[in-house]
Amino acid sequence: MKTKAKTKKKMLRNFPASVCKKQLYKSLFVNVIHSNKPRAVQTSASVSTNSDAATKQYLSAVNDTIERIESTLEPIFDAFEDDEYEIESGNDGVLTIKCGEKGTFVVSRQTPARQLWLSSPISGPWHYDFCVNELDWKCTKQSIRFWDRMQQELSNTLDQQVVFSSVKQ
Numbered sequence: 001m002k003t004k005a006k007t008k009k010k011m012l013r014n015f016p017a018s019v020c021k022k023q024l025y026k027s028l029f030v031n032v033i034h035s036n037k038p039r040a041v042q043t044s045a046s047v048s049t050n051s052d053a054a055t056k057q058y059l060s061a062v063n064d065t066i067e068r069i070e071s072t073l074e075p076i077f078d079a080f081e082d083d084e085y086e087i088e089s090g091n092d093g094v095l096t097i098k099c100g101e102k103g104t105f106v107v108s109r110q111t112p113a114r115q116l117w118l119s120s121p122i123s124g125p126w127h128y129d130f131c132v133n134e135l136d137w138k139c140t141k142q143s144i145r146f147w148d149r150m151q152q153e154l155s156n157t158l159d160q161q162v163v164f165s166s167v168k169q
Contacts, residue, residue, distance in 0.1 A: 054114065061130045062109040062116060065137070066095045069107065069150070072164050073097065102157045105150075116146065122153045 070087055077085045084100035093109030103121020110117050110127075116137050118126045128137035128146045137146035147164055154162040 055111070057132065058114045058130055059109075059111070061135075061137075062093055065116060065146075066093070066107065068164055069095060069097070072162065073154070076158065076160070076162065097154075099154075099157050105154070105157075115140070118146065118149070120149070120153055122157065123149070 066089060070089060073087055077087060082100055084098060086098045088096040088098070093111070095107040097105040097107070099105070099121070104119075105121065106117075106119040108117050108119075109115075113127075114130070116128045116130070118128065120126065126146075126149065127140045129140060130136075131138045139145065139149075151162050151164060
């Protein structure tokens with residue numbers, strides 16, 4: 001027989017890091033763990049509904065982020081006469097920002113983890129979770145936000161100030 005703590009831990013392991021586990025536990029599992037009803041019946045509808053909504057919100061945030069980067073960098077890159085500066089975007093959620101011999105930035109969606117990943121020639125790889133309350137991407141390792149890192153590193157790489165437009169609400 002499993003203990004309540006082991007059951008809670010096993011259930012929480014199935015959810016992405018972007019979901020606040022404490023909040024998720026309170027909203028979904030308190031009634032499940034303390035009830036006599038079968039767990040699968042009680043949780044399946046709640047989890048799929050929350051999961052579908054969260055996935056849609058995540059995909060919308062990723063698409064907005066990629067569009068925002070493209071719309072900000074296209075005029076800057078058009079001013080460069082060098083063909084080594086370009087932006088490549090695909091339907092697969094990957095945005096490649098080529099900055100000549102200074103390196104390449106790659107922004108990609110990671111749908112199973114509901115994260116946005118950044119590969120930077122300056123600082124290396126970074127993973128970001130979308131914070132719904134703040135409509136912003138938070139780094140999983142440090143307190144620096146996605147947009148702050150992008151502005152700082154692209155400004156340094158391109159030798160000019162890069163400022164991204166405000167978040168769409």
